[in-house]
Amino acid sequence: MLRFAETQIAGAFLVETDEYRDERGGFSRLYCPEEFKRAGIDFSSTQINLSANPHRHTLRGLHFQPEPHAEAKFVRCLNGAIHDVIVDLRPESSSYLGHQAFELSRENRLGLFVPEGCAHGFLTLREDCDILYQMSRVYEPGYAAGYRYDDPAFAIAWPAPPAVIAQADLDWPAFAP
Numbered sequence: 001m002l003r004f005a006e007t008q009i010a011g012a013f014l015v016e017t018d019e020y021r022d023e024r025g026g027f028s029r030l031y032c033p034e035e036f037k038r039a040g041i042d043f044s045s046t047q048i049n050l051s052a053n054p055h056r057h058t059l060r061g062l063h064f065q066p067e068p069h070a071e072a073k074f075v076r077c078l079n080g081a082i083h084d085v086i087v088d089l090r091p092e093s094s095s096y097l098g099h100q101a102f103e104l105s106r107e108n109r110l111g112l113f114v115p116e117g118c119a120h121g122f123l124t125l126r127e128d129c130d131i132l133y134q135m136s137r138v139y140e141p142g143y144a145a146g147y148r149y150d151d152p153a154f155a156i157a158w159p160a161p162p163a164v165i166a167q168a169d170l171d172w173p174a175f176a177p
């Protein structure tokens with residue numbers, strides 16, 4: 001059973017997941033298209049990606065795919081803990097240019113649904129963080145886009161500076177409306 005909570009970003013949801021425990025360990029439902037539909041969320045996944053991050057304070061983001069390949073994603077932290085941030089890039093949205101941060105961890109089993117039109121990034125808070133993404137659209141390499149994690153237009157307060165970050169994520173252009 002999944003429970004969906006609205007966030008400050010229009011159309012983004014934090015998803016709580018129960019864990020059934022017994023002497024063997026635990027069992028959790030990670031995704032159910034029917035439950036998404038009942039919550040009013042139009043999402044079904046195509047590609048499923050795993051991001052493995054051995055180091056604490058690894059930063060990935062802020063990433064999105066623009067139209068006509070805009071993608072929604074459902075993000076989970078299977079191991080470790082991350083500070084996960086979404087930024088609303090939809091001019092027509094009530095939360096345009098707003099951002100919100102969430103802690104996703106193995107222990108809290110929270111999932112984050114990121115709607116189309118939002119940039120997404122995370123900072124690992126521990127070693128060995130494994131992040132699973134379900135994507136609504138297939139990856140289009142020519143449409144990979146992003147902004148810097150420290151773009152002043154968003155003023156995101158990260159809990160720590162990145163210790164590991166790809167050069168590509170330092171080279172994104174400054175946000176210009």
Ligand SMILES: Cc1cn([C@H]2C[C@H](O)[C@@H](COP(=O)(O)OP(=O)(O)O[C@H]3O[C@@H](C)C(=O)[C@@H](O)[C@H]3O)O2)c(=O)[nH]c1=O
Nearest residue numbers: 049051060061062063064073120121122133139144166
């Ligand atoms: C994102 C992506 C990358 N790739 C390839 C491209 C490249 O060779 C290699 C690594 O890609 P990247 O460096 O872009 O991976 P990464 O920086 O981890 O990108 C991810 O960052 C987080 C914050 C997100 O929100 C994701 O949607 C995704 O953009 O994997 C795919 O094949 N499919 C994909 O969906």
